[in-house]
Amino acid sequence: MRRKLAGILATAVISAFAAPALANAAPEQDSASAQTQRVDPLGELISTALGGGALPGSVEYKMRATMYHAGAKGIRAFDSLGCKVAAMRTVAVDPKVIPRRTVIFIKETVGLPMPDGGKHDGYWYASDIGGAIKGLKLDLFSGFGAASMKTLRGIDLSSLSVSKVGEFKGCPPQ
Incomplete structure (x- = not known):
């Protein structure tokens, strides 16, 4: 159930967040500084939905x-x-x-x-x-x-x- 939910969330969110971010991304200078500056909206959404249990906006x-x-x-x-x-x-x-x-x-x-x-x-x-x-x-x-x-x-x-x-x-x- 969790994997299915994660897949649905990933599909919906990737097009909204990841595609524009990848299109505008500059080459990384070094992986350590890139990791500290990188924001992962997809990961945050999935961890909120699965880690906290309820989906955002649910009653x-x-x-x-x-x-x-x-x-x-x-x-x-x-x-x-x-x-x-x-x-x-x-x-x-x-x-x-x-x-x-x-x-x-x-x-x-x-x-x-x-x-x-x-x-x-x-x-x-x-x-x-x-x-x-x-x-x-x-x-x-x-x-x-x-x-x-x-x-x-x-x-x-x-x-x-x-x-x-x-x-x-x-x-x-x-």
């Missing part, structure tokens, strides 16, 4: 969240799209606020431990809905068994910074 919602988990064995652990739920990736939403198949960025979840031992990048997949999920509320899937909820208990679920950052097709990545 940030303040939402409250609850957590849910599947039984210890993960029996019947499917979302409303019919896909397997993914620990620390699947989120249930109110489709009137955030449509299903939306990728969202939740700033407060960046750096949380993932089940595979890595760190969370803040990206979640809106692939589930629930009767109690109304308005500016989310339900974050923590994993399998009640112990999986421990990871999310360390953050304030009463006010999360949530931004829509894209869409996905099919099922969310596992």
Whole structure:
């Protein structure tokens, strides 16, 4: 998803920034002084969009969240799209606020431990809905068994910074 987004951003921005800059560029005198003077608008735009999570100009919602988990064995652990739920990736939403198949960025979840031992990048997949999920509320899937909820208990679920950052097709990545 990030590579695809970066490619789209690169294509759009290169023609606006890089082509005119290359046409007017003077020969470089030495690479060290050129690096200190060079401005990289494309790199700044991509690092802002990907490093900060949300795209420039996207709306940030303040939402409250609850957590849910599947039984210890993960029996019947499917979302409303019919896909397997993914620990620390699947989120249930109110489709009137955030449509299903939306990728969202939740700033407060960046750096949380993932089940595979890595760190969370803040990206979640809106692939589930629930009767109690109304308005500016989310339900974050923590994993399998009640112990999986421990990871999310360390953050304030009463006010999360949530931004829509894209869409996905099919099922969310596992």
